[in-house]
Amino acid sequence: MRPRTVFALSFVVSLACVTSPIASQTSSVPTRRVVLISFDAGADWIVDELIARGKAPAFAAVAREGAQADAMISVIPSLTAAAHASLWTGAFPRSHGATDNSMPMAPAAAHTVIERRSGYLSDVLRAEPIWDTAARYGKRVMVIQASNGFPFTNRFPDRVTHFDVYANELLRSALVNGSVGPDGLAFTIGDTHARVTGRDGSSVTLTVGDAHAALAPGTPAFSAPLSVRVGGVEGQTRVGLLEYDAATGRTLLLRGDVVRLVGTDAAARDALMAEAGITVGEVGSGYYQAGGFGRTLADGGTGAAERHLVNATLANQQYFDGALRYAARQPWDLLVLYAPNMDVAGHALVGMLDPDTPGHDPALAEKIWSVYEEMFRRCMDDYVTAIRRLAPDATLVIGADHGVEGNRRWWYPNAVLRDAGLLGENIKGGVDLATTRALFLYSHGGGIFLNSTRFKDGVVTDDQRRDVKAAVRHALLSARDPETGTPLARAVVDTDLDGEALGIGGEFAPDLYFDPTPGYQASARFSSKVIVGPPLVIGMGAHGPFPTRRRLHGIFYAVGPGVRAGARPGIVRQVDPAPTVARLLGIPAPANSVGRALPIE
Numbered sequence: 239m240r241p242r243t244v245f246a247l248s249f250v251v252s253l254a255c256v257t258s259p260i261a262s263q264t265s266s267v268p269t270r271r272v273v274l275i276s277f278d279a280g281a282d283w284i285v286d287e288l289i290a291r292g293k294a295p296a297f298a299a300v301a302r303e304g305a306q307a308d309a310m311i312s313v314i315p316s317l318t319a320a321a322h323a324s325l326w327t328g329a330f331p332r333s334h335g336a337t338d339n340s341m342p343m344a345p346a347a348a349h350t351v352i353e354r355r356s357g358y359l360s361d362v363l364r365a366e367p368i369w370d371t372a373a374r375y376g377k378r379v380m381v382i383q384a385s386n387g388f389p390f391t392n393r394f395p396d397r398v399t400h401f402d403v404y405a406n407e408l409l410r411s412a413l414v415n416g417s418v419g420p421d422g423l424a425f426t427i428g429d430t431h432a433r434v435t436g437r438d439g440s441s442v443t444l445t446v447g448d449a450h451a452a453l454a455p456g457t458p459a460f461s462a463p464l465s466v467r468v469g470g471v472e473g474q475t476r477v478g479l480l481e482y483d484a485a486t487g488r489t490l491l492l493r494g495d496v497v498r499l500v501g502t503d504a505a506a507r508d509a510l511m512a513e514a515g516i517t518v519g520e521v522g523s524g525y526y527q528a529g530g531f532g533r534t535l536a537d538g539g540t541g542a543a544e545r546h547l548v549n550a551t552l553a554n555q556q557y558f559d560g561a562l563r564y565a566a567r568q569p570w571d572l573l574v575l576y577a578p579n580m581d582v583a584g585h586a587l588v589g590m591l592d593p594d595t596p597g598h599d600p601a602l603a604e605k606i607w608s609v610y611e612e613m614f615r616r617c618m619d620d621y622v623t624a625i626r627r628l629a630p631d632a633t634l635v636i637g638a639d640h641g642v643e644g645n646r647r648w649w650y651p652n653a654v655l656r657d658a659g660l661l662g663e664n665i666k667g668g669v670d671l672a673t674t675r676a677l678f679l680y681s682h683g684g685g686i687f688l689n690s691t692r693f694k695d696g697v698v699t700d701d702q703r704r705d706v707k708a709a710v711r712h713a714l715l716s717a718r719d720p721e722t723g724t725p726l727a728r729a730v731v732d733t734d735l736d737g738e739a740l741g742i743g744g745e746f747a748p749d750l751y752f753d754p755t756p757g758y759q760a761s762a763r764f765s766s767k768v769i770v771g772p773p774l775v776i777g778m779g780a781h782g783p784f785p786t787r788r789r790l791h792g793i794f795y796a797v798g799p800g801v802r803a804g805a806r807p808g809i810v811r812q813v814d815p816a817p818t819v820a821r822l823l824g825i826p827a828p829a830n831s832v833g834r835a836l837p838i839e
């Protein structure tokens with residue numbers, strides 16, 4: 239269904255509902271308020287482990303007083319944009335259209351297969367999200383952060399208040415590593431000049447444009463939001479002092495992402511920012527993994543790198559804590575929240591925590607668990623407690639987009655396709671589309687695109703599809719780790735053959751998906767000389783492969799009015815929370831939902 243049709247249909251239905259249907263609904267179903275929160279990378283196996291260790295008291299209480307699923311099965315691919323779109327709409331990627339974090343450009347005929355657009359924006363979403371469903375039935379909705387929400391569609395401007403910060407990033411974060419001399423340490427943030435000058439033994443003064451901030455190392459150690467300009471556009475950032483040595487002047491600063499917080503209502507946006515500030519960004523895992531925070535515990539570090547990871551994440555969490563305080567004072571029937579920080583913890587640390595990671599070190603894992611536990615407590619367990627305290631009358635529904643697992647090595651499917659004669663490389667290390675029949679694109683979701691003639695410069699015709707797919711399948715399933723002989727892919731599924739049952743496919747979706755062997759993370763890099771890279775000391779926390787893998791299962795919990803204590807809905811699917819939330823609100827499921835309202839009442 240195209241967006242225009244959804245709009246027209248919604249409009250008719252909402253007119254029809256203004257009079258009697260709402261009145262009769264509210265008389266037969268108790269009026270409830272619902273909070274729906276998604277914890278990015280809220281892995282079911284990890285929450286189970288932390289409950290067992292006594293480190294997740296809020297989740298243990300929710301399980302006791304409400305509903306706890308055995309697990310929630312994410313979608314193919316088990317990636318943030320695709321899975322969240324299913325969480326919001328109750329539809330599978332084949333139908334909601336957000337098939338990956340990155341997607342081919344539309345229209346396909348005007349763009350090559352490798353040109354990409356974001357899969358996080360509202361323009362790729364073809365199914366109705368729960369916030370529009372609720373508004374269509376007269377409910378007031380607040381959405382603090384949800385993928386596929388921006389640009390705001392404003393279908394129900396008087397009932398949906400929507401905020402977004404993620405789709406409006408002006409500049410990626412940066413580390414500033416240097417020495418504060420007699421003239422200070424100068425750097426730029428976009429078009430804006432910044433300088434650090436030393437003060438006394440333990441703190442420094444940061445000047446950004448006309449603003450000054452005193453920074454001392456420690457928690458939270460980050461400035462309030464600072465206004466800067468990037469390419470002439472005003473945005474905000476926060477700067478944190480990670481390390482400062484007064485004797486030598488040596489300084490390590492983390493400048494967060496430069497972002498713009500936007501909202502459907504300007505006054506509400508200002509009030510939210512006054513309470514919450516802005517995000518720092520999900521910046522910690524990349525710096526930690528790349529050594530930007532210094533040597534890790536696995537590499538003989540002192541624990542300082544882990545401290546910086548935690549502090550950067552807690553600074554980011556301050557926005558979400560403030561957003562919750564703000565939202566709790568506003569009128570809504572449905573509040574949609576998103577919490578990103580466990581994805582940072584997962585990518586940074588789960589390569590060391592997952593006992594199935596090749597080369598797992600249990601002694602190191604115990605040290606790393608204490609780091610993960612602190613992030614979990616502040617960003618997830620305490621957050622659940624805060625929601626229940628600030629919105630005590632609301633029913634709380636907790637989900638996730640996917641879990642997380644540990645990997646040790648990269649492998650390069652495009653090198654396998656090249657060696658099989660399916661992918662042509664140009665001399666610049668990119669793809670030669672004239673000689674390329676299939677390629678692995680984007681992130682870690684295992685999606686293989688045929689270079690089909692429906693794309694600009696495509697070469698694979700419809701009657702060649704079968705043979706090319708067979709050749710790809712053979713090449714991937716034959717690929718081996720040259721050192722150990724381990725197969726690198728354990729399955730390949732076909733959107734033509736398996737798509738309807740698995741919820742994959744659609745105009746901009748891959749033609750095949752492979753499932754990498756656990757322990758090996760697929761990289762979409764071209765022109766790799768090797769099929770498999772060297773083992774990484776700290777491994778990698780990852781997600782993207784088939785969602786049936788235990789470590790990639792997400793969580794589902796619910797508690798509050800309308801939820802029975804001790805409800806155990808078993809294994810649930812990524813499409814089930816949206817119709818469950820609708821049932822709790824006393825309204826029909828979202829227009830395109832194929833999920834079931836879970837038996838938790």
Ligand SMILES: [Zn+2]
Nearest residue numbers: 279318581781
């Ligand atoms: Zn992630």
